[in-house]
Amino acid sequence: MEKKYYLGLDVGGTKVEGAIAILNSVDHSISVLSKKRIACVQETESFTINLVDLIHDLLTTAQIKMEDLKAIGLGLPGTLDPKTCIMLNGNTRFLVGFDLIATLREKLKTNTPIVAQNDANLFTLAEAWGGAGLHYSKYKNVPFEDQVVVGITLGTGVGGGFVTKGKILSGANGSALEVGHIVLHAGGNKCYCGQQGCAETYLSGTAINKTMDSTVLLELAAQGNSDVLQFMIDYRLDLVQFLSIINNLFNPHYFVFGGGLSGQGILFEDLKTDLEENIFLSKEYCPEIYINHLGDSSGLFGAMIYASEKLHS
Ligand SMILES: [Zn+2]
Numbered sequence: 001m002e003k004k005y006y007l008g009l010d011v012g013g014t015k016v017e018g019a020i021a022i023l024n025s026v027d028h029s030i031s032v033l034s035k036k037r038i039a040c041v042q043e044t045e046s047f048t049i050n051l052v053d054l055i056h057d058l059l060t061t062a063q064i065k066m067e068d069l070k071a072i073g074l075g076l077p078g079t080l081d082p083k084t085c086i087m088l089n090g091n092t093r094f095l096v097g098f099d100l101i102a103t104l105r106e107k108l109k110t111n112t113p114i115v116a117q118n119d120a121n122l123f124t125l126a127e128a129w130g131g132a133g134l135h136y137s138k139y140k141n142v143p144f145e146d147q148v149v150v151g152i153t154l155g156t157g158v159g160g161g162f163v164t165k166g167k168i169l170s171g172a173n174g175s176a177l178e179v180g181h182i183v184l185h186a187g188g189n190k191c192y193c194g195q196q197g198c199a200e201t202y203l204s205g206t207a208i209n210k211t212m213d214s215t216v217l218l219e220l221a222a223q224g225n226s227d228v229l230q231f232m233i234d235y236r237l238d239l240v241q242f243l244s245i246i247n248n249l250f251n252p253h254y255f256v257f258g259g260g261l262s263g264q265g266i267l268f269e270d271l272k273t274d275l276e277e278n279i280f281l282s283k284e285y286c287p288e289i290y291i292n293h294l295g296d297s298s299g300l301f302g303a304m305i306y307a308s309e310k311l312h313s
Contacts, residue, residue, distance in 0.1 A: 028130040071113040073114075135293065160177035268289070
């Protein structure tokens with residue numbers, strides 16, 4: 001029997017989500033057989049035990065065996081060394097320097113290919129392959145292979161991914177598109193990376209929560225609270241400047257947003273109109289702006305799509 005199943009895992013700062021699915025390479029649809037989310041324990045040994053249990057649970061629910069998997073794809077929240085896939089940096093500190101692929105291979109006792117990639121890169125790949133990219137392809141007549149795409153994740157941190165000709169750009173050392181560490185305000189907020197004024201310290205959910213719980217903040221904004229509205233105006237100015245810098249570097253067909261904050265429509269209303277005033281070319285060349293089409297699962301679907309691409313490259 002030909003193997004057709006992929007297992008994807010998306011490791012976040014607070015949770016790990018996994019799924020087993022079949023990828024349809026013709027219409028770019030994804031048929032999910034099993035899916036589960038667990039909390040992310042911030043210590044390598046317990047983390048690994050939980051991850052192995054999660055994988056076995058997913059196989060049991062999907063009623064398949066480890067040998068039936070074509071490959072396993074992992075999404076990790078940081079910069080990965082392109083050769084070893086070990087995390088070199090990231091705000092989920094316990095994973096930095098931890099060889100997760102080797103550990104999993106040993107614990108699972110399997111020869112099934114295991115690949116890993118930065119989670120924001122995978123988010124971008126998934127959205128281009130089977131999410132926002134399908135919409136763009138239909139309305140603008142630009143197929144996936146010809147699209148130039150930047151993905152931005154606004155969650156615990158701020159991540160970015162770039163996909164062109166259907167491939168992820170990782171850079172020489174895996175840190176391409178670490179857009180969260182573009183300095184927006186020289187001498188501004190301190191960042192864990194050692195710089196001051198990084199975009200992550202202004203635009204992430206963590207940054208907002210330092211001012212106020214983000215849910216409360218959005219409620220107050222909807223009620224017209226003037227302090228909160230000023231905060232939102234400042235946030236939007238930072239966000240537009242941030243996108244304008246990235247647009248000047250990568251000139252994408254579209255931006256696609258993911259992460260917890262991307263569900264907060266008020267932060268993104270008419271964002272394209274604001275961006276149009278801040279791009280080098282005239283406004284008809286302004287990139288489209290999409291909120292993710294695959295929801296919370298973009299990252300783990302991206303891990304499967306990446307695993308599939310690596311097998312066929
Ligand atoms: Zn930083």
